Amino acid sequence: MSTSNLDHPSGESLDAASSYLPDVELLTRMANEMFSALPNATPAAGVPSSTAAASTATSAPALEVPSFPSDYPRVGSSVYASAIPLPFEDELNTLLSSAKESYSAVPGIAQTAGVPSAAVPLPTQENSALTTDHFNLTTSPIPSVIPLPFEEELRTLLTPAQKATLAHTAIPANPNQASSFYFLDSIASPAAGTPLPAYAAAHPPFDVNAIRRDFPILKELVHGRPLIWLDNAATTQKPQSVIDRLSYFYQHENSNIHRAAHELAARATDAYEDARKKVRHFLNAPSVDEIVFVRGTTEGINLVAQSWGRQHINEGDEIVISWLEHHANIVPWQQLCTEKGAKLRVAPVDDHGQILLDEYQKLLNSRTKLVAFSQVSNALGTITPAQQMIAMAHRVGARVLLDGAQSVSHMRVDVQQLDCDWFVFSGHKVFAPTGIGALFGKLELLNAMPPWQGGGNMIQDVTFEKTIYHAAPVRFEAGTGNIADAVGLGAAIDYVQRIGLENISRYEHQLLVYATRGLSSIPGLRLIGTAPEKAGVLSFVLKGFSSEEVGAALNREGIAVRSGHHCAQPILRRFGLETTVRPSLALYNTCADIDFLVAALRRIQSGRTSF
Template sequence: MHLGISPSAVNQGNAINLRDPQTSLSDPNSTGFNHVPKSAAGSGISPSVIQTGPPYAESFPFSADTAFEPKADKLFASINTFKSFPQLPVNPGPSASQYYFLSGIGFQGNDPFAQPGHYGSQLGEKSLPLVTDGKGGAPFDVNLIKRDFPILQEKVNGRPLIWLDNAATTQKPKQVIDRITYFYEHENSNIHRAAHELAARATDAYEGARKKVQTFLNAGSVNEIIFVRGATEAINLVAKTWGEQNLSARDEIILSNLEHHANIVPWQQLGAKKGLKIRVIPVDDDGQILLDEYAKLLNSKTRLVSFTQVSNALGTVTPAKRIVEMAHAAGAKVLVDGAQSVSHLRSDVRALNCDWFVFSGHKVFGPTGIGVLYGKEDLLNQTQPWQGGGNVIQDVTFEFTRFHDAPNRFEAGTGNIADAVGLGSAIDYVNKIGIDVIHQYEHYLLVYATGLLKDIPGLRLIGTAPDKASVLSFVFAGYKTEEVGAALNEEGIAVRSGHHCAQPILRRFGVETTVRPSLAFYNTCSDVDVLVEILYRLRSTRR
C-alpha cells in the first residue's frame, strides 16, 4: 500500500510555512523520509534524523486569538486508506454468561459501549460508526474520533484544550465513561459467591474484562491476568512475592538506564533488605539500549532482568524481545514494564516470552486505579500471595490456610470492579480502531512534530533514538521547564514539565527536568502547530 504523507504546508501570505515534503514513508522510490533506515525494533524510521526544509520565520503574524486550521489534510487522507484490525483475533464465544449462572448478561463479544461513534447506544444516543473491525466499514477519521472524548471540548484559559500529556495519563472516550456509569446504575454488586442477579451481572462484567485483557495481551489463559491498581503496584507485587521468596544475598538484578522510578525503587528496597546487587544497562547518546554492554552484565548470578518497553521520559522503544531472549539464555526471569507501550504498540506476551508484563489502565484510555499484572501461570501458582483476605483462600482454619491458584491468589479483598469493567471497554475501543492503525498514525504525527521542533532555535530534544513512541522531551535555552509549561498552559496546551519520575535517565543527558509533550491518536497536526507557534513566540521574546 502506498501511504503518502503531506502535512499540507503551503505558505500563504503571512502564514508560517509548514513545509510539504510530498513523500511517502512506504514508497521505496520516494525521497526524503524513506532514505532514513528503518529501526531494528520495527517501529519505523527515526524522526530525529529527518532532513527538513528551512526553519520557521521568527516573526509572528498570528495573534493569540488566531483560529488554527488543520494542516494535515493529505496526511489524514493517507491514514484514511487504512482499515482497522483488532489488537489480536477475538473469539467472543457464546452470548451466554461465561462466568456465572445468568445468561445474556454483560457485554462480551458485542459491547455497544465499545463502538467508536456509538457511545451510549443503550441509553438512547445514536450516531454513525467511525471505524470497523476491518470488514469493510468506515475509515479512520481523527476529527470524528475526537468527538468521542468529552474533555477535548473543554476550554482552558479561554482556549480549546490541547491535551499533550498522554504519557502521564490518557483521556477517556465517552464509551468508557458510559460503561462505568452503566455498571453503577445496573450491575453494582460484589462479585462471585453471592446468589443474586446483580452479583451475576457484576461477576460477568468483571471476568469479561479479564478475558478482554487476556486477548489484548495474547496471554495463554485468563488465569494469567491479575487486576491491580496499576503498573507500580504490579511491579511491587512481583518484588514482594517472587523476589522475597526466590532471591538471596549476592544475586543480581539488571535494570536499564531508562527506567521509571517505579521500576527502580522496589528493587532497591528488596536489594537493601536481602543484599542484592543492581546492575544497570547503559544507553547511547540517542537514548538507545546498548545490547553489547547488556551482554557483559549477564552472568550466572543474574536472577532477574526488569526493563521498560518504551521510555516514559524519552520515548525510546527498547529491543524487548532480544533483551528477554538474552536474559533467559542466562537463566534469569524477565519483567517487562508495558505502561508506556500498551497504547502505542501491539502487545503480545507470548511472542515476547516475558515472565511478567505490567501496565496501567489509565495509560490506555481506561480509568485510573486499575492495572494489570500478567504472569506465566505456573510461575504465579508457585508464588505465595502478598496479601491475605477474602477471595484468595480455598479454606481457612485457625491453624492453616489453603490458597486459590491465580488469579484469585493475588486479588485479596474487594477489587476495583467498576474500573476493571471500564478497562475492558477501553480495550474494546482500541480494538475497534486497531492498534496498528493507531501506531501508524501516531508515528506520522511524531515525524511531523519532530521535524518542526528540531528547527526551533535553542530547543534541544532529549532522546533521539531511531525507534521512538510518541514522546517529545525537550529543554529550551533561556527558560526553565516550568516556565515553558506555564506559558503553554496559558494557551490551553497541557504538557508535563519536571523529571517524569525518571531522574537517572535525564541526568544521563545532563538535565534535571524537561518539557514533555506526548501524543495520542486523538491529537492532530493542528495541535502540534499551536504548540510550535507558542514556542516560537517564546523564542522571540527571550534570546
C-alpha cells in the same frame, strides 16, 4: 461518515437501494461547488461546472461500483441511489461553518462568510492557525485545509481512471504548493476479488476527526482557549464509551462479586470477568488465569518484587535494569536488593537514549536472577528491543519483567511472542479509568508465587492453624477489587481494538515525525532522546528558560504538557539535566495541536511571552 440511518424515499433501506445508480450530475455539481468555495479556486479539471453538468453528464464515464469482500468494513454505503440526496451536502455546510468559527477564535485573522478570505494566509507547515484534524498517513505529513467527510464514498465510487483525472485537482495545504487529492491517491480502489490487508479487513479507516468527537474533554476551554492535551504519557483522556460504561455499571450492575447468589452479583461478576477476558485477548495471553487485576503498573511491579522476588532472590544474586527506567521499576528492586543482599546492575544507554546491547550482554551471567525494563521509556519515548533483550536474559536463566505502561496505547503487545515472564501496564495510560491495571504472568510462575496480601476472596479455606489459597489469578486479588474500573478497562480495550492498534501506530508515527521536525526548527530547543525507534514522547529543554516556566506559559495558551523529572531522574541526569518539558502524543492529537505548540514555543523563545 455514516449513512446507515438514511432511508430511500420508497421506504427501502439504503442497503436495499444499492441497485440504483449513483447520481453523477449531483456528485459533480457538489464537487464543483466545494472547489469554488475555496480561495482562488477554479473549476476542477475533469469536473464539469454546474451549468455544464447537464450536457456533460451523459458523456461522463459511468461510475463503477467495485466488488468488495462481504466482510469489508465501510463507512456508510458504497453506492447512492439516484433519488437519495447526497448525505454529505449538509455536512459540507456544517464543515464550512466550523472552519469559520475556528478561524474567528484565532487572534488577528479576518473573517468572511463561510470560509477564510483569499487575503487570509492559509495554514502552512511553518505557520498554521488552523489545519484539519484529518491526517494523511501515506503522503505529506502536512494536512489539507478542509477535510472531506465523504472521502470513503468517493473511494468506492470512482474508478482508477477517474481518480487519475481528479488527481490533477488540488486542495493544497500550502497555497503555493500543488498536491493531489490525499484521500484518493493514497488508497487504491480494490479490484474485484483482491484480498485486503488484515488490518483493513478488521477496522474502518482511521479518522482522527471522528476519534476526537469521542472524547468530550477535548471540548474544554482552558484560560479561554481550546484544550490541547499533550500530556498523554502521564494519563490519557477517556472516550465517551468508557464514561458511559462506568455509568451503566453503577446504574445497573453495582455489587460485590463472586460471593453472592443474587442477580446484581451475577451481573457484576460477569462484567468483571469479561474484562479479564478482554485483557487476555489484548495481550494475547494464553489463559485468563494469567491476568491479575492490580491498581496499575507500580502495584504490579511491587507484587512481583514482594512475592517472587522475596522467594527467589538471595544474597549475591543480581537484578538487571536499565538507565531508562521509571522510579517504579527502580525502587522496588533497590528495596529487595537491600533486604536480600543482592546487587542491582544497570544497562547503560547511548547519547540518543538507546540501550547499549553489548554492555547489557556483559551484565548477564549465572548470578542474574531477574531482568526488569521498560518497553517504551516514559521520559524519552525510546522503544527498547524487548524481544531480543528477553531472549538474551533467558539464555542465562533469568526471569524477565517487562514494563508496558507506555507501550500499550501505541503498539500491539503479544506476550507470547515477546516471551516475557511478567508484563505490567496501567489502564489510565490506555484510555481507561485510573486505579486499574493488569499483571500478566506465566501460569506456572503465578501459581508458584506466594500471595503478597491476605484477606477475602483469595482463599479456599481458613482455620486458625493454616490457610489454603486459591490458584492464580484470584490468589493475588485480596479484598474487594476495583470492580467498576476493571469494567471500564474492558471498555477502553474494546475502543482501542475497534480502531486497530496498527492504525494507531501508523498514525502516531507520522505525527511524531511531524512534531520532531517542528520542534527541531525552533532556535535554542534541544530534544532529549533521539533514538530512531520512538513512540509518543518528545522531551526537550529550551535555552534560557526553565522547564517549569515553559510549562506554565504553554498552560496559559491551553496547551497541557508535563514539565519536571517525570519520575525518571536517573535517565535525565544521564543527559546532564534535572527536568525537561515533555509533550506526549495519543491517537486524538493532530498536526494542528503540534502547530499551536510550535507557534507558542516560538513566541516564548522570542521573548513575546512574559512569565
